[in-house]
Amino acid sequence: MTSHPEAPQAHLTSRSGHSDRSDHSERTMEEYIPQLARSRPQLVRLAECLSLAAGVERPLLRRVRLRFLPRSTAGLEAELWFSPLVESASDQSLLLDPAAAAVLRRRLALRPRQFVQDVRDLMVKAHLGSQPVARWFEDLLWADLFPATSTPEYIGEQLRRVLHAVTATGHAGDEIGRWALHYMPRLPSGVRQYDDAWRIQVASSERLGLAPPEDLFPRPPGTTAAARALVQRDIPVGVVARSDGLVLSRPPADGARTVMAAGVRTARVEAASVLAPQSVPVQLELMEDQSVHLPFTVVQRLSVSGEPVLGLAHAGAAYEVAVASRTEVGARYAVLLADCTIVLHADDGTEMGRISAEDGGPPRKSLSLSADGAGLAWIEGGREIEYELSTGEYSSEGPAEGSTAVLVRFRGDRAEGLGRLRSHGDEFLLAGPWGVQLLGGEGAPPRALWLLDPLSRFVVVDRSGGLTLYDDGVSRRLRGREVTAVAATRHGAHLVWARADGQIEGCVVGDPGDNDEVPIGYGAAPWQITSLAMSEDGRWIAAVGGDSRLLLWDLTVGPFVRLVRRLGFCAYRVFALPGGEWAVSGTGGPVELTTDDGRQYVVTPDTEAVSNPVDVPAWIRGEVIAEVRAGRDAMTLLDLAEAMASIRAAGITCLAVGPVTPSARGGVEGIPGDEEIPDSLGGFGDFMSLLMSAHHHGVRIVVDIDLWAVDEAPVGRVLNSLRQWLDHDVDGLRLVGDRRLDADVLRDVRHLLDGYDDRVLIGTHPPGPPTTAVSDLGAAGAPDVACDVVVKALQGELIISMTEGALVRRALIDARLPLVTARPGAQWGHRLPDDLTAPGRTALPLRVLLGLPGCPIAPLSLLQSQNPEVSRMLELRRDHLALSRGDVHELPFAPGDLHGAVRRHGDEIVLCVTNAGVDRETLHITPDDLGGDGDARLLDLFDGTVVPCTDDTPATVAVDGGAVRWYQLLPIPRTAPSGAGE
Known part of the structure; x- marks a missing residue:
């Protein structure tokens, strides 16, 4: 060729x-x-x-x-x-x-x-x-x-x-x-x-x-x-907000919030922390049958009083965070990510650079940032690495004896030092500018170190939680026991520590040879403290413990005052900054999701649930209950079982069925008798078919117990009947009828339910005021102490309010009597009167009810109507904590027939606007009106449109006559990274 x-x-x-x-x-x-x-x-x-x-x-x-x-x-x-x-x-x-x-x-x-x-x-x-x-x-x-x-x-x-x-x-x-x-x-x-x-x-x-x-x-x-x-379709993606970040799943996992992302084989979602508007969003691609866990590491700068000043965030878990403490710094924050990359941030939060780790190289630990932010130090492969930011030069030092366990920075008036804790047989050596000090260790390094001024003084928390002060080579035991965290002023004269029981103590460190440091008690935290910090002037102590609270003790007044500041994430470390400010690091926080077609969602973890545990089952909080009553709804138990898929598709997750009559006898096998169930509903076998179908589709079943028969049956048999229903895995009991239980009987019912996991007790107030001195439900002095949900049947007041245009203010919000005597976390259950649920009545009362706190209760036929707006509202209640668990206050300046209810849970704010008139009305809203902080956006939760909402440019809300609209206040848009494409 x-x-x-x-x-x-x-x-x-x-x-x-x-x-x-x-x-x-x-x-x-x-x-x-x-x-x-x-x-x-x-x-x-x-x-x-x-x-x-x-x-x-x-x-x-x-x-x-x-x-x-x-x-x-x-x-x-x-x-x-x-x-x-x-x-x-x-x-x-x-x-x-x-x-x-x-x-x-x-x-x-x-x-x-x-x-x-x-x-x-x-x-x-x-x-x-x-x-x-x-x-x-x-x-x-x-x-x-x-x-x-x-x-x-x-x-x-x-x-x-x-x-x-x-x-x-x-x-x-x-x-x-x-x-x-x-x-x-x-x-x-x-x-x-x-x-x-x-x-x-x-x-x-x-x-x-x-x-x-x-x-x-x-x-x-x-x-x-x-x-x-042109080829995309809506793909449902499940989102669960956890204390450390998000879990996204395809298909949506049970109990997850569902967001719709455009795609074909792949659902693309962009995620960014709301707490750090300048953070670079993370691009996620989810294939079918895939689940992704996306943690977020957050660092937030707070004012002296704990108000947010600045935030930065990184997708993924971080091993350590270090913070520079001087006023003028090169780098203020250093974050050691899970892949061992060290990310540096300036004082204003902007990213300054990254120090990447070698692929497959040894892990990094014990990150330390100098007080002026000019130098870094960490341990890598048992060696001490120091890095100068200005020159980019590294220096590496091998251990003199043993391997390095901890590096810790010291800053005093005269010098700054780097302490090196090295293993020495079963003990440890602490080496630094002061020389070398032998510490006891029993094979494990101390829990914490704090270097004081002068150089020869430092504090060690040993393995057992004991506190030892080393001063010029002389050690002396302080009175702290079971210490979990320690901090001091920069000069080291004032030392504070936290004990395992949450107590905060401190002392003034005396001269060498003085063993009389008397502890001062500052109060207690509600949890074991994970990190302490003290302001440079010694006026404030800050503490965090793994939830969404920052605790501050003001030492300038006596007795000492403890302040609580709510954070939007779970905090684990706190640092003192110049001028009395604080830096707090942790995980989680609200996350903004943007789908490929531009739709936006904000997912907020329930940090308040971590901080304020309640005695009621979590699932009932804000739950919408659909009623199926014998003699009123033309559905049998078998009808319900066969229609369960469509019921769940309509967004309904809880059904109340009945009423059943407590029996004077029970079957030998503990099966409630068929005579307890009305003939119009079916027999006990039909009920079990309903229960299995409901639980298969993720729907809970609450059984209505008719109190009319209580007085005619022995208490023991009544309780036995209730126990039999609970044994068959019903999710709760609702006490209905005009009779009242004796206080002792009610207490027995409560104790019975406490023996089962996640079962609820719902009590119904009879219409009108009590006719005797005995409180409703019979519990004298504490009428609702046994109930998880207390239902007040609304009467003509709601109808009057409809005609007068003050629907929410005069009827429902005022009907929410304070639950000061109820169980922690107990809910009001709002039930529409039959007059407003009859065919031909307007759907406005139901839609208003769905925007209020507590547990709305309405007929299944009304909730399962063909109106897609109702299903959308049920979905939004499930997805937004502000709608299901938030508090409420009225928007006072709504004009005409408009009424606004502002719902808030943590940092999530939702405005529910009702137009009880017939003509279209408009409302101008600023962030300050809704309790927001700074410029924001207003997201229409029904159609997804977003409009600016600032104090200078109020958002205009237009609501048609007889309509309800819901709007979420979103933070300012993220700053897109330079060079970002389509």
Whole structure:
């Protein structure tokens, strides 16, 4: 075989790469092919004739050679098969290199038009049975060959045909998409620059779960997103907010909040911490049957009184956080991430740089940042590493004896030092500017170290929690016991510590030789303290303990005052900053999710539940209860069981069925008698079918117990009947009827339920005021102490309020009597009177009820109506803690027939607006009106639209007559990273 000129060295691929690489490939072929044509003209001519083909099969190669080079031999086919003009070849076909094919087509266009037309006609006949997308590709190659004769309209029409096929539903679109991604990069640049050519590639990639190829041409903004939207559908993604971050799942896990993300095979979600507006969002891609845990590490700067000043966040867990303590610093914060990368942040929170770790290298630990933020130190592979930020220089020191366990910084008026704790047999050596001190250790390093001023003084918390002061080489035991955290003023004169029982103590450190440090008690924390800090002036003590509270003790007044500041995340470390400010680090916090089509959600963990545990089961808090009452609803227990899937799909997760009558007898096997269940509902077997179906679909069942029969049956038998229902796994009991239980009986019922996990007791106040001195439900002095939910049946006041336009203020909010005597966390249950649930009545009362605290109670038929707004409201209540667990206050300045109820839980704020009139009304809202802090946005929870909401530019809320709208106050938009694309 004749040798060829030197083949081009560039690696040519079938996909369009960087424009410089693509141009270089064509320039290389423009030089190479003319050289090849001079030595092997028949080879180049054969390749020219094949340059209009999508692919070259062996029969086509033979046919073209015999037709246009009849005097050549079969060896010419083999020569082309193995030439540098071919990108790839199999036993049956070959594929020309894209850059070579482009040059060959330009050479072919210079030949006589009739010759070129004959080549085209042969290709059409040869590929009549080929894939439609292959014929389309060849049509476009032909259209580009003579641009003067091909109109843009024709090329556009061809591209639209393929785009329509790619975006069609069904598996055929996937197959066409694969072929389109194969052929599109091989089209001439004059065709690829069309926007529809790019849309074909984006839509095909989206269908197949691939990233689109690099686009080499400028496009109008939004072209890529619009192309993805052509094939995307709504994919439900489950989101669970935990104390350390989020868990996202496909399909949604049981009990998870559901957000809708646009996608085909992949659901794309962008997540960023709300507490750090400048943080870079994390791009997540979830495939089917995949779950992702996304922790967030948060560092927040707080004022002297604990108000947020600045925040920064990192996706992922962080091993350690270090904070510089001087006023003027190089780096203020250093964060050691789980992959051992150290991230540095300036005083204003902006990221200054990263110190990456070696892949597969030893882990890093004991991160330390100098007081001026100019130097870092950490332990890596048993060696001490020091790093200067200004020069980027490292220094490494091996241990003098044993391995280094801890590095700890010291800052005093005269000097700053780095203490090194090293193992020494079963004991430890603490080395630093003061020299070397031998510490006892029993094989385990001390729990904590605090270096004081002067250099020769430091405090050690040993393995058993004892506190030892080392002063000029002399150790003396302080009176602290079971110490979990320690802190001191910068000068070291005032030392404080926390004990395992939460007590905070301190003392003034005396002169050397003085063993009379008398502890001062400052009070107690509600949990074991994980970190303590003391302001430089000694006026404040700060403590955190793994939940969302920062505790502050003001030492300037006596007795000492403890202040509690609520945080938006779980805090584990606290640091003192200049000027009395604090830096707090922890995990979790609210997270903003943005889907591929721009929809936004804010997911807030229930940090208050961690801080304020309650005695009622968590699931009942804010739960909407659907009633099915015998004699009123035309549904039997079997009907309910068969309709459970549709009930759950409507957003209903709790059913109250009954009423049943406590029996004077129980079956031998502990089965309640059929006589307890009304005939209109069915028998006990039907009830068990309902219970199994409900629990299978994630719906809880509460049984209504009719109190009419209580006085006529012995108490023991009544309690036995209730026990039998609980034994059959019902989720709760609701006491209904006009009779009242004796206080002792009610207490017995409470004790009975306490023996079962997560069971609720719902008590109903009879209509009207009590007629005797005995409180409702019979518990004298504490009427609701036994109940998890207390229901007050609303009467005519709600109807009057409807006509007068003060629906919420005069009826429901005022009806929420203080539950000061109830169990911690007990809920009011609001039940609409029958007058407002009758057919033909307006749906406004129900929709208002769904925006209020406690447990709304309404007929199943009303909640399961065909009105999609009700299902949406049920979903929103489940997804937003402010709607299910938040407090409420009235918006006082709503005009006309508008009424606003502001719901708040932690940092989540939702405004519920009702228009009780008939005309459209508008309302202007600022963040200050809703209790927000600074500029924000207002998100319509029903349609997803977002409008600015600032004190200078109030948001305008428009509500139609007889309508209810819900709006969430969102923080200011994130600052997008520079260079971010579509």
